Amino acid sequence: MALDLLDYPDAAISAQVLAEFYATALRRRYLDEHDAAFWLERLSLMPTVRVDTGLVLKGAVLSRRYQISYWDGAIIAAAEQSGMDVVYSEDLNHGQLYGAVRVLNPFLEI
Secondary structure, three states: OOHHHHHOOOOOEEHHHHHHHHHHHHHOOOOOHHHHHHHHHHHOOOOEEOOOHHHHHHHHHHHHHHOOOHHHHHHHHHHHHOOOOEEEOOOOOOOOEEOOEEEEOOOOOO
16 A cells, blocks of 8 residues: 555655655665665655745644644644645554544555
8 A cells, every 4th residue: 555655646745754754764774775765756756845934833733732743743734734634654543633634554454
């Protein structure tokens, strides 16, 4: 399911998620630099939500409201900003609603 998400025509990704993907892939040695760069370029073809002051402030509000990390709050804020109602993440609780945004874990075998 995780790779299928790349083919969703209405999907978007935040600049924060692109940065986290690249840094984590290299730090944890999931991918070498060449493969990480390949996937970063592929993922960046999706519409991208830019990190700006409004998104940072909203992420902070959401992190306090839902008692989640700032980084997860910023991802939820980016989803709201782009009009998405689903965030795919393995870090947050599968099926939980954060306002109008539901979290699904794309790595679960359902």
